[in-house]
Amino acid sequence: MNLDLGFGKKIVTVNIAEKNLLGVLEPNRLDLELTGQEEVKRAIREPIGTQRLKDIVKKDEKIVIITSDVTRPMPSKVVLPEILNELIEAKVELKNIKIVFALGCHRKHTEEEKRYLVGDQIYNQIECIDSDGHDCVNMGNTLSGTPVDIFRPVAEADRRICLGNIEYHYFAGYSGGIKAIMPGVSTRAAIQANHSKMVRDEAKAGEMLHNPVRKDIDEVANFVNVDFILNVVLDERKTIIKAVAGHYIEAHRKGCQFLDKLYKAEIPERADVVVVSAGGYPKDINLYQAQKALDNAKHAVKDGGLIVLVASCKEGFGEKVFERWIMNSQHPEDLIVGIQQKFELGGHKAAAIAMVLKKADIYLVSELGNETVSKVFMKPYTNVQTAIDDAVKQMGENCKIIVMPFGGSTLPEVVATGENLNSVRTNGVEA
Known part of the structure; x- marks a missing residue:
């Protein structure tokens, strides 16, 4: 099966054997009346709580x-x-x-x-x-x-x-x-x-x-x-599909409820391999931002599994303290112990990555240098397909793979059965 993933301002196409594909986590299908600027106008005309x-x-x-x-x-x-x-x-x-x-x-x-x-x-x-x-x-x-x-x-x-x-x-x-x-x-x-x-x-x-x-x-x-907020929810093409306006709590909560309907992605089980794109620019502008997609992906991977993170990181680490914590550590555990002993903004992102590394190996497909990626305790790649093929070799030819094209937005959630999986396509057929 051919799948498109965002990488910086480009789209890259990868192929995954259908026998391996457990699911592709995509936004749930919702009926929309208005989008874009018209939806913004509607929200302003119909404020919530103000x-x-x-x-x-x-x-x-x-x-x-x-x-x-x-x-x-x-x-x-x-x-x-x-x-x-x-x-x-x-x-x-x-x-x-x-x-x-x-x-x-x-x-x-x-x-x-x-x-x-x-x-x-x-x-x-x-x-x-x-x-x-x-x-x-x-x-x-x-x-x-x-x-x-x-x-x-x-x-x-x-x-x-x-x-x-x-x-x-x-x-x-x-x-x-x-x-x-x-x-x-x-x-x-x-x-x-x-x-x-x-x-x-x-x-x-x-x-x-x-x-x-x-x-x-x-x-x-x-x-x-x-005095007033206006928040929007975007689809995978960054189009406004919902706007909420008005009270900073009441309107925001309505927006969050809509987000759950759109982006909570139910899965029947965790996968051996998760291939996750941050969603392209600007969500993968640097590693500091791309970490969010990695954190979402951890909910979809088995303990001892592998995550292929697809993120350009064209601007490098993206934050100086974050970079210092990474460059000064010798082992992921150093980051976890360090943040528990003394919390420092920027270091918290490094510790969050280390927590994922306790659960799964990470292959990073990026524009970062190999030495830099290795310092983050990840295996460096420049080609997505090569990283996926190597992941299959490591986890076995019958391993199960979940793909998250919009990892910065999608939150996997394991359900007890395989029924009603609105956002999962299994073996190329919508579940």
């Missing part, structure tokens, strides 16, 4: 719109015009609006990247700035002690609007919602304090109500009010 945005803001107020950086697939240039239309209808002047890119601990943008994210017209008319963790206002501490340090222009604005896309997050449960604020426009110390809760059992993908990381994130709204 008034319409045009009825919330006042003419002379200073407004910040917080949106995602270049490492996220959030289609800001599609969503922003509709948000701005609401603000203009409320008589807000463009000079009173700032667009803030939520960097968290990511690198700063080039001006060309900012223009790409919002489009030429918006870039030329509205001030577009990166968040800066060195220019923040402390607004208190959450119940668990996380400092609420907020980028000054966001903290001092009269109104805050958060944009983002909703997908599974390996320890915050889901992306989106007020995550644009924390960690989006916070200090490294604040992000580190929040993320340190990832070591708890409830901090996992798909968990919301009992997730200590998400609870801490949402509590930030007690210190810095979020």
